Amino acid sequence: xxxxxxxxxxxxxxxxxxxxxxxxxxxxxxxxxxxxxxxxxxxxxxxxxxxxxxxxxxxxxxxxxxxxxxxxxxxxxxxxxxxxxxxxxxxxxxxxxxxxxxxxxxxxxxxxxxxxxxxxxxxxxxxxxxxxxxxxxxxxxxxxxxxxxxxxxxxxxxxxxxxxxxxxxxxxxxxxxxxxxxxxxxxxxxxxxxxxxxxxxxxxx
Numbered sequence: 001x002x003x004x005x006x007x008x009x010x011x012x013x014x015x016x017x018x019x020x021x022x023x024x025x026x027x028x029x030x031x032x033x034x035x036x037x038x039x040x041x042x043x044x045x046x047x048x049x050x051x052x053x054x055x056x057x058x059x060x061x062x063x064x065x066x067x068x069x070x071x072x073x074x075x076x077x078x079x080x081x082x083x084x085x086x087x088x089x090x091x092x093x094x095x096x097x098x099x100x101x102x103x104x105x106x107x108x109x110x111x112x113x114x115x116x117x118x119x120x121x122x123x124x125x126x127x128x129x130x131x132x133x134x135x136x137x138x139x140x141x142x143x144x145x146x147x148x149x150x151x152x153x154x155x156x157x158x159x160x161x162x163x164x165x166x167x168x169x170x171x172x173x174x175x176x177x178x179x180x181x182x183x184x185x186x187x188x189x190x191x192x193x194x195x196x197x198x199x200x201x202x203x204x205x
Contacts, residue, residue, distance in 0.1 A: 140167060
């Protein structure tokens with residue numbers, strides 16, 4: 001994942017043989033679209049639309065004061081891993097009325113990133129429940145917004161979300177590419193641990 005953002009018109013390398021898929025989930029306005037845009041090497045496909053009066057009483061933007069748009073399908077980005085492999089990123093919509101899309105996005109995914117806003121931890125319960133239902137490996141990334149006042153520690157977040165000790169929990173800034181890259185590396189390492197018996201045994205010691 002060392003490739004740098006490229007021109008959005010550069011086509012996929014003809015040598016690519018394998019396509020991998022990761023889904024980014026989380027509550028409404030938590031930063032999923034921002035994360036895909038920060039890490040993707042191509043201009044991401046985004047289905048962001050301006051929020052209108054049609055969403056009044058359905059979506060709750062009260063705790064995301066500066067949010068003016070919302071994802072109505074999914075976000076899509078790409079990262080070239082090497083000459084033969086690419087990673088596709090799918091950002092799932094956060095509003096409850098679009099949750100029916102999630103099962104389709106989960107299909108064929110290696111794992112997921114659960115993006116969390118500590119101001120609205122309760123919005124993370126459904127994403128966590130769905131991932132556990134699908135038995136999909138995931139990591140949790142706390143998106144540290146510029147919120148006033150102190151923010152809860154990772155230990156408090158883990159306790160509030162009832163995360164098992166084996167679930168990686170990290171901090172990130174969805175606006176910063178290197179920070180997003182670190183989250184994805186954490187997920188890949190977690191997946192390797194789960195699928196490598198030797199690594200799993202070593203981690204347990």
